[in-house]
Amino acid sequence: MQENEYNSHIQAVERRLIDTNSFISYGHQSISEDDIEAVAAVLRSPYLTTGPVAAEFEAALCELTGAKHAIVCSNGTTALHLACLGLGITRDNLGVTSPLTFMASANCVEFCGGRADFVDIDPDTLCLSAEKLKIYCRDVAVPKVVIPVDFAGVPADLPQIHALSKKYGFRIIEDAAHSIGSTYDWNGTQTSCGACVHSDAAIFSFHPVKTITTGEGGAVLTNDDKLADRIRLMRSHGIERRGDLLSKNDGPWYHEMTDISYNCRITDFQCALGLSQLKKLQFFKERRREIVDRYNDAFYKFNELKLPPAPKYSSICYHLYTLRFNDGGKTRYEIFQKLWKVKIYCQIHYIPVYWQPYYHKKYGYQTGKCPEAEAYYARCLSLPLYPALTNDEVDYIIKSVIDCMQ
Numbered sequence: 001m002q003e004n005e006y007n008s009h010i011q012a013v014e015r016r017l018i019d020t021n022s023f024i025s026y027g028h029q030s031i032s033e034d035d036i037e038a039v040a041a042v043l044r045s046p047y048l049t050t051g052p053v054a055a056e057f058e059a060a061l062c063e064l065t066g067a068k069h070a071i072v073c074s075n076g077t078t079a080l081h082l083a084c085l086g087l088g089i090t091r092d093n094l095g096v097t098s099p100l101t102f103m104a105s106a107n108c109v110e111f112c113g114g115r116a117d118f119v120d121i122d123p124d125t126l127c128l129s130a131e132k133l134k135i136y137c138r139d140v141a142v143p144k145v146v147i148p149v150d151f152a153g154v155p156a157d158l159p160q161i162h163a164l165s166k167k168y169g170f171r172i173i174e175d176a177a178h179s180i181g182s183t184y185d186w187n188g189t190q191t192s193c194g195a196c197v198h199s200d201a202a203i204f205s206f207h208p209v210k211t212i213t214t215g216e217g218g219a220v221l222t223n224d225d226k227l228a229d230r231i232r233l234m235r236s237h238g239i240e241r242r243g244d245l246l247s248k249n250d251g252p253w254y255h256e257m258t259d260i261s262y263n264c265r266i267t268d269f270q271c272a273l274g275l276s277q278l279k280k281l282q283f284f285k286e287r288r289r290e291i292v293d294r295y296n297d298a299f300y301k302f303n304e305l306k307l308p309p310a311p312k313y314s315s316i317c318y319h320l321y322t323l324r325f326n327d328g329g330k331t332r333y334e335i336f337q338k339l340w341k342v343k344i345y346c347q348i349h350y351i352p353v354y355w356q357p358y359y360h361k362k363y364g365y366q367t368g369k370c371p372e373a374e375a376y377y378a379r380c381l382s383l384p385l386y387p388a389l390t391n392d393e394v395d396y397i398i399k400s401v402i403d404c405m406q
Contacts, residue, residue, distance in 0.1 A: 013396040017343040024397065026347040027209030030284065030387045038276040042269040049267040057271035058219070060278050065194040067202070067221040069228035072271060073235055073264040076177045076205025079218035080108035082264060083173045083201040084145065086220070086231040089114050093144040096136065097175070098128040099352040099373040101149040105175050106353050109145065115363070117143070118354050120370035125309050126151045126322070129372075130160035137168045145171045150179035152320035152349070154309050155193050159186060162198035172198070177205035180212060181285045181317030190315060196223045209386075211284050211317055212277035214270040234261040285317040287387040291394055292318050295383065298398040299323065304405060320349055321385040324376065330405055332381055338404040344397055347382045
C-alpha cells in the first residue's frame with residue numbers, strides 16, 4: 001500500500017470514530033447472522049432452558065478439548081466456584097493462584113470459606129511460576145488447590161505444576177478463561193487447554209470479550225467421573241433426580257436435595273450461541289493471530305516496547321495483546337490517556353489481586369509480595385484485539401501508539 005493510500009485509510013477510521021461518536025474497545029464479541037439464527041431457532045423451540053442444547057454444547061466442548069466431561073454454567077466465576085465446591089474446598093483450606101488475573105481466580109476459594117494466597121509470575125510467560133510455586137510449597141505451606149491462569153491465552157506451565165502436585169498432594173484447577181483454542185506441547189503432541197491432562201478440572205469463560213461468547217457463560221471440564229457428578233449436582237440446587245441415588249422414590253416426579261447449593265445453570269439459547277461460535281473458533285484464532293502479527297511487525301523495532309510472550313511450546317489463541325513500556329520513554333499513564341482521547345479504549349490487565357482492599361484488610365498482603373507481577377502491572381497496556389477489527393483499524397491503532405510515544 002502506498003503511503004498516501006495508507007494515510008487516507010487511517011484518516012477515514014479517525015473520521016468515522018469522530019462522526020459516529022464511537023470507539024474501539026480492547027475486546028468485543030463477533031456476532032454474525034448464523035449466530036443470531038441459531039439463537040432464534042431455540043427461542044422458537046419448546047425449551048429455553050434445561051433443554052437439549054446445553055448438552056450439545058457440552059459434548060462439543062469435550063470434542064474440542066478431549067476432556068471427558070464438560071458442565072456448562074452461568075459464567076466463568078461460577079465455573080471456578082463450582083470447581084472449588086466439587087473438589088471440597090472448605091473453611092480454612094488454602095488456595096494459591098497468580099496475582100495477574102481477574103479477581104474471580106482467587107475469590108472462588110474465598111467463596112468456599114478458604115484462604116486465597118498468591119505466587120508470583122514467570123516474567124517470560126506472565127503465568128504463575130512453577131519454580132516459585134515449588135519454593136512456596138517447600139517454605140511457606142502446601143495448598144489444598146492451585147489455580148494456574150493461562151494469561152492472555154498463553155498456557156501456564158501445567159506439566160511442571162502437575163509434577164509438583166504429585167509430590168505435594170494439592171489439586172489443580174486450570175483457569176483457562178483466556179485460552180480456549182490454545183494448545184501446549186506434551187510429549188511431542190499438542191494438548192488443548194481445558195483437556196485436564198495436567199489438572200483435576202479446568203474452566204472456560206464465555207464473556208463477550210473472550211474468544212467465543214454466550215453473552216455470559218462458563219464451563220467446568222474434568223476427566224473425573226465423580227467430580228463431574230458432584231459439579232452437576234451443585235450446578236442445580238443440589239437436587240438429585242436419578243432413581244438409583246435416591247433414599248426413596250415416590251414416582252417419576254420425585255427428587256431429593258442431597259446438598260444445599262445454587263442455581264448456576266445457563267440457558268439453551270445461550271448455549272445455541274456458544275455452539276454457533278465454536279464452529280468459528282479456528283477462524284477466530286487465525287484472525288487474532290493475524291492482528292497480533294501485524295502489531296508485532298510494527299512494534300518490534302521500538303526499544304521502549306516489549307512484545308507479548310510467545311512460548312515455542314504452545315500454539316496460542318490470543319485473548320489479549322499486552323505491550324510493556326520500558327523505562328526511558330513516555331509513561332504508560334501518558335500513553336493510556338492519549339489513546340483514550342483518540343477513541344482507542346485500551347485497558348490494563350491486571351492490578352495485582354492482593355492489592356484489592358478486601359485482601360489487604362483481611363490478610364495484610366502488602367506491596368512487594370509479588371515483584372514480577374507488580375513490575376508488569378506498572379508497565380503493561382492491552383491494545384484492542386478481536387476478529388471484527390479491520391486492518392485499517394489495526395493500522396490506526398498502531399499509528400496512534402507510535403504517535404503517542406513521540
